Amino acid sequence: MAVQTTEAAPQTVDLGPAAALSCRECSERFELGPIFACRLCFGPLEVAYDLPAGDAEELRKRIEAGPNNIWRYAPLLPVPADVAEKPSLNPGFTKLVKADNLARELGVTGGLFVKDDSGNPTHSFKDRVVAIAVEAARAFGFTTLSCSSTGNLAGAVGAAAARAGFRSCVFIPHDLEQGKVVMAAVYGGELVGIEGNYDDVNRFCSELIGDPLGEGWGFVNVNLRPYYGEGSKTLAYEICEQLGWRLPDQIVIPIASGSQLTKIDKGLQELIRLGLVEDRPYKIFGAQAEGCSPVSTAFKAGHDVVRPQKPDTIAKSLAIGNPADGPYVLDIARRTGGAVEDVNDEQVVDAIKLLARTEGIFAETAGGVTVGVTKKLIEAGLLDPALTTVVLNTGDGLKTLDAVAPTTGPSATIRPSLDAFRDAGLAR
Amino acid sequence: MAVQTTEAAPQTVDLGPAAALSCRECSERFELGPIFACRLCFGPLEVAYDLPAGDAEELRKRIEAGPNNIWRYAPLLPVPADVAEKPSLNPGFTKLVKADNLARELGVTGGLFVKDDSGNPTHSFKDRVVAIAVEAARAFGFTTLSCSSTGNLAGAVGAAAARAGFRSCVFIPHDLEQGKVVMAAVYGGELVGIEGNYDDVNRFCSELIGDPLGEGWGFVNVNLRPYYGEGSKTLAYEICEQLGWRLPDQIVIPIASGSQLTKIDKGLQELIRLGLVEDRPYKIFGAQAEGCSPVSTAFKAGHDVVRPQKPDTIAKSLAIGNPADGPYVLDIARRTGGAVEDVNDEQVVDAIKLLARTEGIFAETAGGVTVGVTKKLIEAGLLDPALTTVVLNTGDGLKTLDAVAPTTGPSATIRPSLDAFRDAGLAR
Numbered sequence: 001m002a003v004q005t006t007e008a009a010p011q012t013v014d015l016g017p018a019a020a021l022s023c024r025e026c027s028e029r030f031e032l033g034p035i036f037a038c039r040l041c042f043g044p045l046e047v048a049y050d051l052p053a054g055d056a057e058e059l060r061k062r063i064e065a066g067p068n069n070i071w072r073y074a075p076l077l078p079v080p081a082d083v084a085e086k087p088s089l090n091p092g093f094t095k096l097v098k099a100d101n102l103a104r105e106l107g108v109t110g111g112l113f114v115k116d117d118s119g120n121p122t123h124s125f126k127d128r129v130v131a132i133a134v135e136a137a138r139a140f141g142f143t144t145l146s147c148s149s150t151g152n153l154a155g156a157v158g159a160a161a162a163r164a165g166f167r168s169c170v171f172i173p174h175d176l177e178q179g180k181v182v183m184a185a186v187y188g189g190e191l192v193g194i195e196g197n198y199d200d201v202n203r204f205c206s207e208l209i210g211d212p213l214g215e216g217w218g219f220v221n222v223n224l225r226p227y228y229g230e231g232s233k234t235l236a237y238e239i240c241e242q243l244g245w246r247l248p249d250q251i252v253i254p255i256a257s258g259s260q261l262t263k264i265d266k267g268l269q270e271l272i273r274l275g276l277v278e279d280r281p282y283k284i285f286g287a288q289a290e291g292c293s294p295v296s297t298a299f300k301a302g303h304d305v306v307r308p309q310k311p312d313t314i315a316k317s318l319a320i321g322n323p324a325d326g327p328y329v330l331d332i333a334r335r336t337g338g339a340v341e342d343v344n345d346e347q348v349v350d351a352i353k354l355l356a357r358t359e360g361i362f363a364e365t366a367g368g369v370t371v372g373v374t375k376k377l378i379e380a381g382l383l384d385p386a387l388t389t390v391v392l393n394t395g396d397g398l399k400t401l402d403a404v405a406p407t408t409g410p411s412a413t414i415r416p417s418l419d420a421f422r423d424a425g426l427a428r
Numbered sequence: 429m430a431v432q433t434t435e436a437a438p439q440t441v442d443l444g445p446a447a448a449l450s451c452r453e454c455s456e457r458f459e460l461g462p463i464f465a466c467r468l469c470f471g472p473l474e475v476a477y478d479l480p481a482g483d484a485e486e487l488r489k490r491i492e493a494g495p496n497n498i499w500r501y502a503p504l505l506p507v508p509a510d511v512a513e514k515p516s517l518n519p520g521f522t523k524l525v526k527a528d529n530l531a532r533e534l535g536v537t538g539g540l541f542v543k544d545d546s547g548n549p550t551h552s553f554k555d556r557v558v559a560i561a562v563e564a565a566r567a568f569g570f571t572t573l574s575c576s577s578t579g580n581l582a583g584a585v586g587a588a589a590a591r592a593g594f595r596s597c598v599f600i601p602h603d604l605e606q607g608k609v610v611m612a613a614v615y616g617g618e619l620v621g622i623e624g625n626y627d628d629v630n631r632f633c634s635e636l637i638g639d640p641l642g643e644g645w646g647f648v649n650v651n652l653r654p655y656y657g658e659g660s661k662t663l664a665y666e667i668c669e670q671l672g673w674r675l676p677d678q679i680v681i682p683i684a685s686g687s688q689l690t691k692i693d694k695g696l697q698e699l700i701r702l703g704l705v706e707d708r709p710y711k712i713f714g715a716q717a718e719g720c721s722p723v724s725t726a727f728k729a730g731h732d733v734v735r736p737q738k739p740d741t742i743a744k745s746l747a748i749g750n751p752a753d754g755p756y757v758l759d760i761a762r763r764t765g766g767a768v769e770d771v772n773d774e775q776v777v778d779a780i781k782l783l784a785r786t787e788g789i790f791a792e793t794a795g796g797v798t799v800g801v802t803k804k805l806i807e808a809g810l811l812d813p814a815l816t817t818v819v820l821n822t823g824d825g826l827k828t829l830d831a832v833a834p835t836t837g838p839s840a841t842i843r844p845s846l847d848a849f850r851d852a853g854l855a856r
Contacts, residue, residue: 093496
C-alpha cells in the first residue's frame, strides 16, 4: 500500500505494521512522526496500518505463541517486530475474571467477566498506552519522556522511562496529595510541580512542545498521542482471545477523554476484519460519574456534540470535563446499540464494595463507575443480562483509598478475650 | 506409598498428591487434617507427598499447558486435581524481570532477575499461600476463614474468602494505620480490632481455635499452616520454569518467620528429584532488616539457635522477632553455601529507590531489604556477581508509601512559564 504523504522526507522509522497517520475527520494521511493534529483541518490523527494479510489461523497461532503481555499482539500495533526484546514494563494480558458471584447479585445469566487491569505493572491500564508511546519515542529518537498528569499516568511514565532507559520529566499540579506525588517521584525521574491547576499544567506542556527547551521530548499524551492511544486496542484483543477468540456481546467501558472506548471499538473491528473472531453484533456501553458526565448527558439528550462540564466527582481519573473523543463515543454507542450512563459518587462507592465483596477485586473509583453503571443499565433494561458481558476495571483501589475509607472499617473492636468476642456477636 | 497413620479415622480428604502431614523434627506422620504441631514432640508439621512418578518431560509439558497461575503446579501441591475450576484469586506466575539496569549498577554480570510478586491479585506473595489454605479449608469443611495479621495477610484472606465463597473474620491490632484497615475491611468480611499488640492478637486466636466459638474456622496461618506454607514452593517452581527449567545459581529471599525461604528450598529439591531441572549447586541467601535481624545475627555468630529480638524497623512485613523457622533457615543457608545478612532502614529506602529508578519496580520495604542485602553481599564478596542471581520482591510499594515519602518529592515547583522552567535547570 502506497502511503500518500504530504512531506518530502523519506520514511525511515520502523513501527511495524503502522503505515501512516490518518486524520479522523478528513482522512488526510501523514508520514509517521511526532504529530497529533491534522495540518489541514486540525482533526485528531490516528495510526493507519498495513495489517497482516493471510491466514487467520496462522496469525492466531502466532499470537498465542507470543509472550504473556501486550507484545503478543505486536503484528497489530505500531511497534517494531522485535519489540518484545526491548526493555519495557511488558504490561497487559491481565486477568479476565469470570465474575459468577457478581453475576448472581446483578442477575446476569449470560456470563459476566471483569477485565482487571489493576494487574498491570503500575496497577492501571495506563501502562498499556505508555508502553506503546515508549516505542514511538524510541523510533523518533526522543531522549526524554514527559506528560501532564494528576495521578496514574505520572507513575506509569516514570516507571516505564526508568526501565526503558529514558530520562523522564513529568508535570503535575503542585498541590496533589502526598501519596500521588510519591508514586510519581519514586522512579527517580524529574517531577515538576506547577503552580496552578491541571489546565495550567496542560497549557504549559503545549508551550514547552513548541519551544526549543522541549526539543527531544516525547509527551506521551500530546505529541505521541496517536501511538499512545493505540495501546487501548490491546484490551479488545485480550478480551476476545481470553473469551476463546470470540466477541463479547456487551462491554462496559469508563469514559475520561473517551479515547479508550474508541480504541477498543477499533480493536474489535480489526479482529473482525482479520478473521480472528466471527463477525457478530456487539454493544458498547460508556460509563461516567454523574459529577463529570458530559458524554452521558449528551447521549441521553440525543445530542451529537458534547458540552463541557466542570468536574466534581471522587472518580478523579475520569474527571475530564471536555472529553476530546466525546463525539466519537456517542457515535459508537449509538451505532452498536449501546448506551452511555452515569452513577453518583455514593453509587460508585457502593459498586467498589460490591465488586470487592463478591470477587475479591479492589477497584479504583473508575472500576466503581463501570460496575455501578452496569448495575444501573441492567435495572433500566438497557443491558441484557442474558448476554455475555465484560466490565472493565482500569485501576487499583489502593490508589483511591480515600473513596471508601470513610465507610470502611472494623466490624468491632474488642478486648482480647473469648467473652468479649462472644459479646460482639460475630461467632458463627 | 502407605501412609503411616496415628489415628483410626479413614482418609477422606482429597488434596491431590498430599499424602500425610509429617513432623519436621521427629518425622512422625499424621493423617491430613487441620493440625499444625506434632502430637509427639510438638515440632512443626509439613505436607508429605506422593509426587508423580514417571516421565519428567511429560510432567513438564503438562505444567506448561496449564493455566498462567499457581495451579499449573497442581500436581506438586496439596490441592485436588480440579483446583483450577474452583473460584480462586488464581495468584502466581508473576513476572521474572531480567534486571539489566540494576545488574549494571550492582556489577552483576551473570544475569540478575527480580521475581516481582507485587503482580499478585492483592499485590503480595501472601495470595499464593492463602490460595492453598483456601483449598485445605474447603477439604476440611470449614466455613469461615480467619487469620491474625498486621497488613498484607488480612487483605489477602479477605479477598480470597470473598471470591471463594467463604465467610471471613480477620483479627488485627486495633491501632493499625487507616490505610491498612481499609484494605483489610473493603472485601466485606468481618474485621475485628483487638485492643492490644500483635502478640495479643495471636494469643487470642490460639484461644479461639481451642474453643467451640472457633469451630468450623480455618486460621490460614495457624491450623491450616502446614498447607498455607506450601504456597511458597510455587515461587521456586516459577523461577526455575521462567529461567527455562533451570536452577538459579543464587537466590536472595526475605526472612520474616523464615517459612518462605525453607519452602523455596523444598520446592527446588522437589524439582531436582522429579528431574524437572538438572541437579547442580545453588546458594540460598536470607535477607533481614537490621532492626529485626535475629537470624542474620545467629548466622554471623555461628549459632544454631536464634535468639528473639524486639523488632524496630520500617520493614514491618518482616518484623517477626522470634521467627519459627529460623533454625531451618540457618541450616539451609549453611548447607547451600549461602549466607544471611541484614541492612539498616536507610539502606532499605535507598534500595527501594534503586530498584524503582533502574527497573521501574516500586517494591514494598521487604523488597528494599532483599535488594539492599544483595548489594551488601556483593560488596562483601559473599554473592558472586558472575553467577545467575534471583532477588525476590514479595510486596508492593503502594502499601508502604510512608517508607519513602519523607525523601521522595518533586525536583522543583515552578510557575507555569517557560522562563521559570529554564531557571529551574531541568531542560535538557
